[in-house]
Amino acid sequence: MGREMNTGHFIAGEWCVAKPDSVIPVENPANCEIIATVPAGGRAEAERALDAASEAAKAWARTPAVERAAYVQKVATLLRERSESFAETIMAEQGKPLTQARGEVAGAAVQLEYHAQWARRIEGDTVASDNAGEHILMLRVPYGVVVGLIPWNYPLTVTARKLAPALVAGNTVVIKPHEVTPLSALRLAALFEEVGLPRGVLNVVTGTGLELGEALVGSSKTNLITLTGSVRAGREVMRRAADHISQVSLELGGKAPFIVCDDADLDYAVERAVFARFRNCGQVCTSNERTYVHHSIFEQFKEKFLARVQSLRVGDPRNDPDVGPKVSRPELEKVEMMVARAVEQGAEVLTGGSRMEGAEFERGYWFQPTVLTNLTPSMDIVRQEVFGPVASLLSFSDFDDALKQANDSDYGLSAYLFTRSYQNVMRAMNELEFGEVYVNRVGPEAINGYHTGYRLSGIGGDDGRYGFETYMRKKTIYLSPN
Template sequence: MTAYKTFINGAWHEMKERERIEVTNPTDETVLGTIPDCTRDDVDVAVEAAKAAQPGWAALPPIERAKALRKLAGLIEENADHLARTLVLEQGKPLDQAHGEVGAAVNFLTYAAEHARRITGDIMPSDNPDEEILIRRLPRGVVVGLTAWNYPLALAARKLGPALIAGNTFILLSHEITPISGLELVRLSEQAGFPPGVFNVLTGRGPIVGDALVAHPDTDMITMTGSSRAGVEIYRNAANRLKFISLELGGKAPFIVMEDADVEKAAQAAVIARYTNCGQICTCAERIYLHRSIADAFTDRFVSLSKAITIGNPIDNPDMGPKVSGIEVEKVEAMIAAAIDAGAEPLLRGGPLTGGVHSKGHWLAPTVLSVTDNTSPIMQNEVFGPVAPLMQFDDFDEAVSLANASDFGLSAYLWTADTKRILRASRELKFGEVYINRANGEQVQGYHTGWGLSGTGGEDGAYGFDAYFKKQTTYLNWAT
């Protein structure tokens, strides 16, 4: 068992006087190690270090900052096996999916490094004689990254890369359930030669450390991936100083299958979109809408594929590993039970697994429900687990209406061969991200953004990169 430290201003800190939090393996409930339960005093130290380092980091040419990120990306690749196994141990995703997360972290950092020569501004003529208007992009200052426990390494890299290329310094609060990968990331940044204070990592509880980072007068931007409930609190806490915030929050993605869809491909994609990482992805297919004419065929195939999902020790590469915690299992089970009590028909009743390889750990088998009430909690609230509610509809207009009847607006799916419907969906579905005839999985050059309770701002691509800058306008009169 390892007693982990925090990393502030280029050094590891013991913090012996602090309480410690146990980090457990969701597969067998063994304790992997302990992390410091940081305090507001620790936040002050980290922010002071990041603020002091920021002017020097911003003064470097962007291409020099990019060299540091590329070196970090290379070290991640060299340590891919170790990092993937770390993710398996602390988060519970299957090994191949963990390797996928490591690869995503590399992609986020290398793509961010490519922006070093893409930081642009504008020069435009003034209405006044002998005058030009200059608009520059400047770093915001100290950026705080708050990440979720489902993809702790990739989400940290997703925020770290653009923040640093833009000339900001960065403080990561590595989620207390899955903190080790964030600490491994900063360990590699130390090897990559990052200057002290440029990348700092704190550990501890969100309501204490996260709130202190958000409210601190010297933090300038908050970028967070997590629950809508937490996002609302951050929005409220940042309001006193009108900080720039970017929130990627929960989802309740509709998965619409039209009568002209390839049912087999749609069912296979729905399995991927629902059960990857045990359903613990904000873009997961959380509710499946089926045209009545293909509903029976799709349901039969989807239930069959759901039954075939293998569930076991994630290091052995099953289809699904454990849920991240016992509390999560209890939450999902309560939602299933409430849905059945309210009239949902269980087409496949999974639930907790016990005995054998499942005698310890947090295990849930897939559950498939037939639902008729789109206003029911199972159709409106994010489950974040291997539960698939199915509902039938009669035409495209009804499907869009059912999909849009939600407070969430992160991702949506449509399966159809009709070009007109595809174009209409892009216009009418009230979601920041729409997948047509495919499973989930965004790309670094795209823009990952949510509407409504799914967030504000966004990640990735040129649009996501722009969020890490503030703009300055200079009126340059050269006549005198």
């Protein structure tokens, strides 16, 4: 797993060792081995972390933005120097294949580098006053204390995605990584300690959402909560945040449609559809969850898609396969139940459909790359986010039908369209009801874009200018000569 690391809470610049009877085991999903233990923090640890962040907030906000950004840039440099070690940590705790783990480390470094560049781009406005000699200024100022709740599917990149803009904007931060994958965030905190970040500016505490997360979100000391996670978690965060009217930014997953028109480059569309479905074992909020293919090319697409899925290599992440394990037993069982429910409702399994077999897969959380067809829009597998290596193939009659089926979802994060038709592209731009629309390409999203969703996919967003502004609020100043 790389370098030796601290596995205690990081609070006020110090590492707090866990009590032996109050720890959470961290499991390697490829083989079920316990690779570390971290503290099972609760209300006391939440309060200590929030107190540390609150005490550091004023001095950090007064620190020039270029100085704040310098810490972030230094950590980006260290992260790149130690990228292989961090990739090993991600493989061990999350099960991401080697190349994909390396990509996550690179993505985290880019997040840090990009947001460090915003130090000289924090801008306000002036407007004309109705009163003689008066000036009206609109400033952008930090919120104060930001709580970042991190998912398990991209534990390092999402941590960087939240803490980098928050710190550069002048906020202090408390990060709660997911209890299944806490090690990446702890290692990142150690890099900030190494570059001399002032005490209390960044704190990382570990524990469950029900105890530690609830305490962080429900505190009056928390000014902004940023979550990437499930709809269930988002609802709970909003409920608790309402007690103190804390600001929230929520990215809650998706059910992305992948539309393939009859004029698309078929081989290219197949390759991209497979990548967008099975990357990170399908555990990506922008994954291709619903593949819609024009009826005239459906059989041809299905044949090519099925062959490509059956060629995917599944195995130990260290051997750099195409698909690794599911992240945990509950996640494996959830996908297994969803496929069983789909079959019960009439779906046909073209390949896969169950756990992997063989000596290599006796331990760990392995599910076969799966393709389902004979689906209807009302089936649970078409309505609910799978978040696993299960592809759903559906057909559409014309572009009106494609748009209708694509928009028929409770989610609204990402959508994909493969076509050569200018008219189809223009209609998709105007009529697809999603925060991101990809035309003839798939993700990942651009760091200078804006990652945002509609409906159950959340409110607020990350990346780019609009994402950076999430971490600043506005203050209006009236300067009168009298």
